[in-house]
Amino acid sequence: MADRRATNRAMFWRIIRRLFGANPGRLFVMLLALGAGAAVTAALLNLQVDAKRRLTTEFRAFGANVIVLTKHASLSGSETLPESTIRSVPRNLGNARVTMTASLYVIATVLSPQSGKSLSAVVAGKNPRLIGWVAPANASSLAPVGSPAIPAGPICMVGGRIGKQLHVEQGSAIILSNGDQKETCVAAGLGESGGPEDDQIVTDVRAAQRLASLLGRISAIELTVPGTPREIGSYIVSLQHLLPDVDVRPIRQFTEGEAKIYNRISGLLTATVAIVLLLTGLCVMAAMTNVAMERKMDVGLMKAIGGSMRRVLRLFLAEAALLGLVGGIIGAAAGIFLSIGLGKAVFGVAARPRLIVYPVAVALTVIVAILSAFPLRRLASIRPASVFRGEA
Amino acid sequence: MFLRIVADSFGRRPRHKLLTGAALALGMGVVTAALSVSLDVGDRLAKEFRSLGANLVVTPQADSLPLEIGGVDYRPVNAGAYLPEADLPKLKTIFWHNNVIAFAPVLEVRAQALPFAREGGPLGNWIEGATVVGTWPDRAVPLPDRREFQTGIAKTNPWWQIDGRWFSDGAMECVVGVAFAQKNHIKIGDLISLATGYVTKIPAPLEVMGILNSGGPEDESIIVPLSRAQSLAGQPGQYRKLYVSALTKPEDDFARRDPKTMKPDEFERWSCSPYVSSIAYSIKQILPGADVRVIRRVAEGEGAILTRVRMLLWLVTAAALLAAALAVGASAAASVIERRTEIGLMKALGAGSGTVGFLLAAEQLLLAFVGGGIGYALGIILARLVGEKIFGAAPEPSLIVFLVIIALATGVTILGSALPLRRASQYEPAPILRGE
Numbered sequence: 146m147a148d149r150r151a152t153n154r155a156m157f158w159r160i161i162r163r164l165f166g167a168n169p170g171r172l173f174v175m176l177l178a179l180g181a182g183a184a185v186t187a188a189l190l191n192l193q194v195d196a197k198r199r200l201t202t203e204f205r206a207f208g209a210n211v212i213v214l215t216k217h218a219s220l221s222g223s224e225t226l227p228e229s230t231i232r233s234v235p236r237n238l239g240n241a242r243v244t245m246t247a248s249l250y251v252i253a254t255v256l257s258p259q260s261g262k263s264l265s266a267v268v269a270g271k272n273p274r275l276i277g278w279v280a281p282a283n284a285s286s287l288a289p290v291g292s293p294a295i296p297a298g299p300i301c302m303v304g305g306r307i308g309k310q311l312h313v314e315q316g317s318a319i320i321l322s323n324g325d326q327k328e329t330c331v332a333a334g335l336g337e338s339g340g341p342e343d344d345q346i347v348t349d350v351r352a353a354q355r356l357a358s359l360l361g362r363i364s365a366i367e368l369t370v371p372g373t374p375r376e377i378g379s380y381i382v383s384l385q386h387l388l389p390d391v392d393v394r395p396i397r398q399f400t401e402g403e404a405k406i407y408n409r410i411s412g413l414l415t416a417t418v419a420i421v422l423l424l425t426g427l428c429v430m431a432a433m434t435n436v437a438m439e440r441k442m443d444v445g446l447m448k449a450i451g452g453s454m455r456r457v458l459r460l461f462l463a464e465a466a467l468l469g470l471v472g473g474i475i476g477a478a479a480g481i482f483l484s485i486g487l488g489k490a491v492f493g494v495a496a497r498p499r500l501i502v503y504p505v506a507v508a509l510t511v512i513v514a515i516l517s518a519f520p521l522r523r524l525a526s527i528r529p530a531s532v533f534r535g536e537a
Numbered sequence: 538m539f540l541r542i543v544a545d546s547f548g549r550r551p552r553h554k555l556l557t558g559a560a561l562a563l564g565m566g567v568v569t570a571a572l573s574v575s576l577d578v579g580d581r582l583a584k585e586f587r588s589l590g591a592n593l594v595v596t597p598q599a600d601s602l603p604l605e606i607g608g609v610d611y612r613p614v615n616a617g618a619y620l621p622e623a624d625l626p627k628l629k630t631i632f633w634h635n636n637v638i639a640f641a642p643v644l645e646v647r648a649q650a651l652p653f654a655r656e657g658g659p660l661g662n663w664i665e666g667a668t669v670v671g672t673w674p675d676r677a678v679p680l681p682d683r684r685e686f687q688t689g690i691a692k693t694n695p696w697w698q699i700d701g702r703w704f705s706d707g708a709m710e711c712v713v714g715v716a717f718a719q720k721n722h723i724k725i726g727d728l729i730s731l732a733t734g735y736v737t738k739i740p741a742p743l744e745v746m747g748i749l750n751s752g753g754p755e756d757e758s759i760i761v762p763l764s765r766a767q768s769l770a771g772q773p774g775q776y777r778k779l780y781v782s783a784l785t786k787p788e789d790d791f792a793r794r795d796p797k798t799m800k801p802d803e804f805e806r807w808s809c810s811p812y813v814s815s816i817a818y819s820i821k822q823i824l825p826g827a828d829v830r831v832i833r834r835v836a837e838g839e840g841a842i843l844t845r846v847r848m849l850l851w852l853v854t855a856a857a858l859l860a861a862a863l864a865v866g867a868s869a870a871a872s873v874i875e876r877r878t879e880i881g882l883m884k885a886l887g888a889g890s891g892t893v894g895f896l897l898a899a900e901q902l903l904l905a906f907v908g909g910g911i912g913y914a915l916g917i918i919l920a921r922l923v924g925e926k927i928f929g930a931a932p933e934p935s936l937i938v939f940l941v942i943i944a945l946a947t948g949v950t951i952l953g954s955a956l957p958l959r960r961a962s963q964y965e966p967a968p969i970l971r972g973e
Contacts, residue, residue: 491852
C-alpha cells in the first residue's frame with residue numbers, strides 16, 4: 146500500500162517535472178507574467194507604507210506647527226517662560242525627532258552706523274545653537290548670500306524689509322539698544338520670506354535676553370512635530386499633560402492644512418495602488434488562464450490513459466502553485482530593487498524594505514496562479530477521443 | 538482570403554481570443570487609470586494646498602516697519618501707509634486672473650471696546666487697546682467685465698472656524714476671537730461698542746454673531762466689516778494688508794531667478810508660467826505703491842510636497858505600465874507559441890514566412906485595438922471613481938491618454954508576439970505536422 150503511494154508520488158513529481166521541461170518558451174512566458182505582477186505588488190506595497198511615513202516628514206517644510214506659551218497670557222503677552230521649560234519637552238515621537246526653537250521677542254532701537262539710520266524694530270532672540278532653525282524653508286531664504294566672510298562678531302539675521310529701510314548690507318555692523326543695554330552684531334540674511342521675519346532682526350537668544358533684561362526667560366517655544374495628524378494631536382495632549390503650567394497650542398493654519406493634504410494624498414496613493422494591484426492581478430490571471438486553456442491535449446491524454454479528473458486537476462494545480470511560488474520569489478526579489486529605486490527617486494532615501502511585504506507578494510502570486518489554473522476544471526467534460534480526433 | 542482567415546481565427550477560438558483581449562484590456566485599464574490620475578493630480582492638489590491659506594501678501598511700499606509681536610502691532614495708530622480698496626477688482630484682470638482664487642484685504646486698528654450683555658447693561662469697563670481687524674468675510678466683488686467674484690477671508694483662511702456665523706458685509710455685526718471672548722465673558726448675541734481716541738458718547742454697538750477660533754493671533758481680536766475698521770481708523774476706502782491665495786506651479790531653479798536679469802525670451806517664458814513669483818510680479822504691476830511678497834513658508838513647503846507627490850504617482854504609473862506590458866506581452870507570446878500546428882499547415886500549403894507573420898500580426902493588432910479601447914474605457918471609469926472619491930471631481934478624459942494607450946497596446950502586443958513569430962517563421966512544416 147505504502148509502496149504504491151510512494152510510486153504514485155514519484156510519478157506525480159515526474160509528470161510535474163516533465164510539464165515544466167516540455168515547453169521552455171511557455172514556462173518563460175508564465176514566469177514573466179507572474180514575476181512582473183509580483184515585482185509590482187511587492188514594490189508598491191512597500192512604497193505605499195513608506196511613502197505615507199515620509200510624507201509626514203516632508204511637512205517639515207512648512208515649519209513649526211505647535212507653539213508653547215505661558216498659560217492665560219495672550220500671544221502678545223509680555224509674560225515669559227523660564228528657559229528650562231524647553232528641557233522638559235520630549236524630543237522623540239516614534240522614530241522621528243521633534244525640532245524646537247526657543248524665542249524671546251523684544252522691541253529695540255536698531256541703528257546702522259554705516260548709513261546712520263535708526264528705527265524701532267522687533268528683535269527676536271532665537272536659540273539656533275541648541276536646536277537648529279525651525280523652518281528650513283525660511284532658513285534657506287534667510288541664509289547668507291554671497292561670499293561667506295568670517296564675521297568679526299555675532300551674526301544677526303536681518304529681515305528683507307527692515308534691511309531695505311536701514312540700508313544695511315551683508316556684513317555691515319548694526320547696533321541694537323534698549324534702555325541702557327546695547328548689543329552689536331554683523332548683519333546677514335536680508336532675504337524676504339513673506340512672513341513676520343521680514344520685519345524682524347533675529348539674533349542669539351542670550352543677546353535678546355540681555356537687551357530685554359530678562360535673563361533665563363523666553364517668550365515662546367516653537368515646535369515642529371512630524372507625524373500623521375493623529376500623532377500630532379496626541380503629542381499636543383501629552384505635552385500639555387506634561388507641562389500643566391504652560392499653554393500648548395497647535396498652529397491651526399498648518400496642522401489643519403497638513404491634515405487635509407495628508408488625508409488626500411494618502412487616500413490617493415491607497416486608491417491608485419489598490420487599482421493597480423487589482424488590475425495587475427486580473428491581467429496576470431487572464432494571461433495565465435490563456436496559457437492553461439491550451440492544455441487540452443495534455444488533459445485529454447491523461448484521461449485517455451485512465452487518470453481521474455481529480456488527479457489530473459491536482460497535477461495542474463500543483464504545477465500552477467509551483468510556478469506561482471517561483472515567479473513570486475523572483476518577482477519579489479526584483480520588487481526589492483524596484484522599491485529601493487522608487488524610494489530613492491522620490492524621497493532621495495531608499496525605502497526601507499518591510500519584510501512582511503515579500504511573503505504577502507509571494508502568497509498573492511501563488512493565489513493568482515492557482516486561480517488562473519482553475520478554469521481547467523471545465524475540461525472535465527471533454528471526451529478524450531474527440532480531442533484526439535482534433536474536434537474540440 | 539486574408540480577411541477570411543483572420544475572421545475565421547476569431548470565430549473558431551472565441552474563448553482564446555477573449556482571454557488575450559481581457560488581459561490586454563485590463564492591463565491598459567491600469568495604465569489609463571494611473572495616467573489620468575497622475576495627469577490630473579497636480580491641479581487638484583494645488584487646490585488642496587490652498588487650505589494652507591494665502592501664499593502672497595501685499596503691503597504698502599511706503600509702510601513703516603510693523604512692530605508686530607504675536608500678531609499685535611505696537612505701532613502708533615497714525616504710522617504707516619495704506620492702499621486703496623478701490624483697486625482690488627483689478628486683481629482679477631491680471632494675466633493670471635484665473636489662478637487667483639481668493640483675496641482678502643485687512644485693516645487692523647487698536648481701539649477701545651465696551652461689551653454689553655444682550656439684555657442691556659455693560660459687561661465691564663472699556664477694554665483698552667483691543668485689536669480690531671477689519672476684513673471681508675465673504676463678498677461679491679464686482680469685476681470690470683460686469684461679472685462678480687466671490688471672495689473673502691473665509692476663503693483665504695479656510696482653517697478659521699466660526700461658532701455661530703460670519704457677520705454680513707456692512708451690517709452692524711462682528712465676530713469675536715475665542716480668547717478675547719473668554720477673557721471678557723462675551724457670548725454670541727452680546728453687543729460691543731468700539732471707539733478710538735477720546736470717547737464723548739458711546740457709539741452704536743455691533744452685535745456679536747460668532748466666535749472665531751483661528752489658532753492664531755486673531756483669537757485675541759474683534760473681527761469687524763472692513764468699512765467699520767476704516768471709519769474707526771479714519772481711513773475710508775483704505776486697507777493695510779492683502780492676502781492673496783493663488784494656484785501656482787512649484788518653483789524650480791528658473792523660477793527663482795531675478796526677472797531683471799532675464800533675456801526677453803526668458804522673461805516671456807517666466808511670466809507665462811504660473812510661478813508664485815511671476816504672479817507676484819504681475820500683481821505688483823497693477824497695484825501701484827504696493828509691495829508684493831511671497832509667503833515662503835507656505836509656497837516653498839507646498840512646492841516641495843507637490844513635486845514629491847507628483848513624482849511618486851508618475852513612478853507608480855510607470856511601475857503599473859511595466860507590469861501590464863509584461864503580462865500583456867506574455868499573453869501575446871503564449872497565443873503565438875500555441876499555434877505552431879497552424880503555422881506549420883500554412884507553410885506546408887505554400888505560405889511564405891512573411892505572409893504567415895503578417896497574418897498573425899494583423900490578428901494581434903486587431904486584438905490590440907479592441908483591447909486597448911475597452912481598457913481605456915475601463916480605466917477612465919476607474920479614474921473617475923478615484924477622482925470623485927478623493928477630490929470630489931473626476932478627471933477629464935483626455936485624448937492624449939487615449940492615443941498613448943492605443944499606441945502602447947499595439948507596441949506591447951507586437952513586441953510580445955515578435956519573438957515567437959520570428960521563431961515560428963523558421964519552423965520546418967514537416968516535423969510540426971508530424972507532431973514532433
